[in-house]
Amino acid sequence: MRRTDPVTGQWFDIEPGTAHQVTDHAVHLLAPNASAWTYEGTNTWLIGAPGGNACAVVDPGDEAPEHLAAIIDTARRRGWQIAAILVSHGHPDHFGGARQLAELTGAPIYSAIVDERVVLHLPTRPIGPAWQLDLGGVTITALRTPGHSDDSLTFQVPGDDVLLTGDTILGGRSSAVFGPLADFLDSLTLIRAAADSGSAVILPGHGTPVGDPVATIDRLTEVRLARVAQIAQLVDAGVTSIGAITDAIYPHLPAQRRPAAEASVQSHLAYLVTTRDRSDSGGVPA
Ligand SMILES: [Zn+2]
Numbered sequence: 001m002r003r004t005d006p007v008t009g010q011w012f013d014i015e016p017g018t019a020h021q022v023t024d025h026a027v028h029l030l031a032p033n034a035s036a037w038t039y040e041g042t043n044t045w046l047i048g049a050p051g052g053n054a055c056a057v058v059d060p061g062d063e064a065p066e067h068l069a070a071i072i073d074t075a076r077r078r079g080w081q082i083a084a085i086l087v088s089h090g091h092p093d094h095f096g097g098a099r100q101l102a103e104l105t106g107a108p109i110y111s112a113i114v115d116e117r118v119v120l121h122l123p124t125r126p127i128g129p130a131w132q133l134d135l136g137g138v139t140i141t142a143l144r145t146p147g148h149s150d151d152s153l154t155f156q157v158p159g160d161d162v163l164l165t166g167d168t169i170l171g172g173r174s175s176a177v178f179g180p181l182a183d184f185l186d187s188l189t190l191i192r193a194a195a196d197s198g199s200a201v202i203l204p205g206h207g208t209p210v211g212d213p214v215a216t217i218d219r220l221t222e223v224r225l226a227r228v229a230q231i232a233q234l235v236d237a238g239v240t241s242i243g244a245i246t247d248a249i250y251p252h253l254p255a256q257r258r259p260a261a262e263a264s265v266q267s268h269l270a271y272l273v274t275t276r277d278r279s280d281s282g283g284v285p286a
Pocket of ligand 1: 167
């Protein structure tokens with residue numbers, strides 16, 4: 001598959017196994033897990049300084065042995081030791097290969113995952129508010145950005161003006177909101193503030209890099225609020241069940257995407273109810 005890199009404007013191949021240097025400190029590898037849920041596959045990012053001796057792997061993707069071998073090989077070719085494995089959120093297309101990669105490299109895993117079903121099998125260390133990772137020549141920090149999931153993080157590489165958004169912001173698509181929409185909108189605001197330097201680049205969990213984060217975030221916010229307004233109209237017209245609203249909004253929905261669509265409608269409806277309650281009681285409570 002060939003795509004235009006919005007950062008460099010050049011064509012590049014995105015095929016599993018082909019490493020692509022996207023920014024000064026970020027190298028891309030595509031996991032071989034394309035599906036209806038993961039689009040062309042999960043993006044794995046290696047973050048390290050040119051000439052440095054350590055890197056972090058963000059979202060090792062699934063546990064395909066050839067992908068883990070490609071990650072290790074890509075790091076070795078750059079003279080990097082894999083010092084940490086970072087997971088953006090607790091969905092298997094992002095953490096699936098983490099445990100195996102940790103066993104192969106000895107690197108610790110960091111995430112904000114608390115779901116017991118996951119942490120039982122994933123030896124992850126917590127990421128608190130003051131967490132940062134110094135790789136010698138490049139530092140990574142983390143923002144809590146819930147919405148797609150409660151445990152979603154955005155990793156920041158301040159020296160490179162890079163934001164790794166996991167599935168909170170995707171390249172060229174709208175992400176699914178499984179958590180509260182209010183959380184998601186707050187997270188977009190937080191990422192927008194972090195990206196407001198003008199030269200920031202978003203490296204997403206799926207899809208191509210986003211070279212105009214502020215405009216993209218504004219558009220994503222508008223899309224969500226337009227969806228809330230659309231649901232408000234349906235509710236006012238007497239269409240109030242999740243199923244009926246989903247049918248009205250997504251008339252040609254493939255069956256396998258229905259659970260995600262219904263979860264999204266649920267998030268938007270809850271947001272509508274909360275914001276209407278607030279305006280009924282005379283404004284936003286303190
Ligand atoms: Zn994903």
